[in-house]
Amino acid sequence: MTAPLPAHPTRFNSTQVAVVIPAFNEADTVAEVIRVGLTLTPEVVVVSDGSGDATAAVAREAGARVLELMENGGKGPALKAALELTEAEFVVMLDADLMGLTREHLDLLLTPVLNGSLDMTIGVFEGGGFVSDWGNKLTPHLSGQRACRRAWLLAVPRLGEERWPEPPITDALKTTGANWDYVELPNVAQVVKEKKRGFWKGAQARTKMYADLLTYQVRKKRDGP
Structure with a gap:
């Protein structure tokens, strides 16, 4: 796992890379994530997944290219839609509710992929706060x-069919023999669901999320690849 921050920003042709951000009701945080993304590349794509707040408007004002989905279909379909909106060779995927994100964190994710040492990097929070760190380290593959x-990502089976794209991606990493590793992202955290939606609604959303994640293999076996 990589910890040190890079001494200099990643150098690349800006048309090679896009930042893609699936977002659902993240008007309070998405602008800052976009701002950081724009320090890496001018192509930041946000897909508002049936948001009922001002996520799309805030994202446009912040400088992102925005697609609004009318219904909330989940992060998987939103991510696939974002990938289909760009022709960039490489993508950096970010959640819309991050706090403490900097350009250096994006370099940590992107550099090993650009230089060919890894096919995929997966960011893990370190020092951003107990709740975020604990949850991220308990299930880093999510x-x-x-x-x-x-x-590569667009070729992942079931990517746009699953509400949460991380299980299909994990499957594809195994079946394709991709070279990947975790990368520590110092001082980054997420706004937890209980804080965004209130304790009970947040807890219900979290329970539903984990239930959906845990039943992925059942759906895969039932529906086929």
Whole structure:
């Protein structure tokens, strides 16, 4: 796992890379994530997944290219839609509710993929706060902070069919023999669901999320690849 921050920003042709951000009711935080994304590349794509707040308007004002989905279909379909909106060779995937994100964190994710040492990086929080760190380290394979080639990600079976894209991506990493590793993201955290939605609604959303994640293999076996 990589810890040190890079001494200099990643150097690349800006048309090679896009930042993609699926977002659902993240008007309070998405602008700052976009701002950081724009320090890496001018192509920041936000897909508002049936949001009922001002997520789309805030994202546009912050400088992102925005697609609004009328219904909330889940992070998987939103991520696939974002990938289809860009032609960039590489993508950095970010959640819309991050706090403490900097350009250096994006370099940590992207550099090993650009230089060919890894096919995918997966960001893990370190020092951003007990709740975020604990949850992220308990299930690091569910992190939404990643970098890889866009074509590889688009080829992941069931990516746009699953509400949460991380289980299909994990499957594809195994079956394709991709070279990947976790990358520590110092001082980054997420706004927990209980804080965003209130304790009971947040807890219900979290329970539903984990239930959906845990039943992925059942759906895969039932529906086929």
